Amino acid sequence: MTVGLLITLVVVLLLVLLAIRMPVALALALSGITGLYFLRGDAEYVTNQLGSIPFTQTNSFSLTIVPMFILMGVFAVRARIAEQVYAVARLASRRLPGGLAVATVMACAGFAAVSGSSIGTAATMSRLSVGEMRKAGYPASFAGATVAVAGTLGVLIPPSLFLVLYAIITRESVGAMLASGIIPGILSACAYIAYILVVARKNKEKWAALAQGERQSGFAADVQGDPQDVLELHGIAKREAQAATETLEPVEYMRMNADELRMRDLPLRGVVRVGILFLIVLGGLYSGLFTATESAAMGALTAAIMLVWEFRRDGVKAVTSNVVEALKETAGTTSMVFAIVVGSGILSAFFISARLPQMVTDWASGLGLNPYLTLGALLLLLVPSAWPLTHYRFSSSQCHSSTR
Known part of the structure; x- marks a missing residue:
């Protein structure tokens, strides 16, 4: 299997997982794991990456x-x-x-x-x-x-x-x-x-x-x-x-x-x-x-x-309840954000190993387009x-x- 075909299959896999409503963090991670395994053909390498990426991505x-x-x-x-x-x-x-x-x-x-x-x-x-x-x-x-x-x-x-x-x-x-x-x-x-x-x-x-x-x-x-x-x-x-x-x-x-x-x-x-x-x-x-x-x-x-101050007239119970619920919601949302950061790190590790950034850069440079035209094309995507x-x-x- 060529690297280009593998990258295409991983991207398709990611889109399919997102389409079936799999959590974004898991979709990113599974796509990256699949790509790393078929790229390297070494399960030990993949497990080593899974052990180090979560730490390196969040150790900041x-x-x-x-x-x-x-x-x-x-x-x-x-x-x-x-x-x-x-x-x-x-x-x-x-x-x-x-x-x-x-x-x-x-x-x-x-x-x-x-x-x-x-x-x-x-x-x-x-x-x-x-x-x-x-x-x-x-x-x-x-x-x-x-x-x-x-x-x-x-x-x-x-x-x-x-x-x-x-x-x-x-x-x-x-x-x-x-x-x-x-x-x-x-x-x-x-x-x-x-x-x-x-x-x-x-x-x-x-x-x-x-x-x-x-x-x-x-x-x-x-x-x-x-x-x-x-x-x-x-x-x-x-x-x-x-x-x-x-x-x-x-x-x-x-x-x-x-x-x-x-x-x-x-x-x-x-x-x-x-x-x-x-x-x-x-x-x-x-x-x-x-x-x-x-x-x-x-x-x-x-x-x-x-x-x-907003709930000062409603008593200590109302204030405490709102603060506790806010802390719970913050913990849940923060966990979701960090899970996405880890998942994206795994997928990025695959793209870097497959040299996708370099391939895209070489392709864009080979077109010989004006830099402003390239920027305009990117803005059109928005x-x-x-x-x-x-x-x-x-x-x-x-x-x-x-x-x-």
Whole structure:
């Protein structure tokens, strides 16, 4: 068997394992193990690699930043920061075409600045906004796609867990990597909002008619956004989606319509808290007051204080329960992240042994293309990420059938 054929079979195996919903970490590891075995033909070599790779991949003090950022995001969710930011965004955008969708993007951008997770952002905002958008007449596919696409802001806007892991693996500066995500994150949010404004203005009457029909049928009162529909666009399995969407019951200001909201009713403390966390993490990092790891730890500590302050009137039991659940969720998510890091290390070991990086480099160099043309081709590969938002159907029956 040639090396090229073996690489192709390993990639196909990986795609098949992912298609049958095998956990990502296991799919990566099994694909890498299979490739190493058939490449070397030596079971002892494979077992030696399996004994050393997990240690070498995780033996880095820099990785302590990962559980700290995860803990900060979980504390922020349980401190109701996402709900508070979304309530403010609803009032700020209520006069705009597609105001609820615009508010969803704004809230995703704000919450991404404290969560660091695309999955956490999409899961939290889907529970808050999908049902509200469908009550207002938005097609189910558009409402779900809006949250799915806007949730990707969690990958760009710092503190992004993805950027942190990438910086650690590639041995780049964590601070510089986080800074590189600010402008692309803001531009992405603005682009999403601009697209929503155009589409909403074009389909204003159609959506209004859909909302009226749902109100007359009595369906709208019972609409609930299903986070699983949104998270499926992110490739998240059902069990993981249920864990990610385990949040608190909405408070009074989340039950009010946008027209009923007044500035005095809004929890402006949520916006202030986002600013404080963002300032502590990035301000402390770039001012030199904290290292990257220390800034993450300070952010987690500050979010914990916010959680305690939010539930101070509910008693010690409520505070303790939320803190314990946050720690459990953080432990589970951190374990998942580190398992993926180990699995990707095993697969990378196979690719390196098969000299795949060198083969790709030689192939690209042999094309003789302009470097900017090559970069443009790579950027075009990112275009399908916005595909869910640009393809939806306006159908009342779809709204009904999409609700479980």
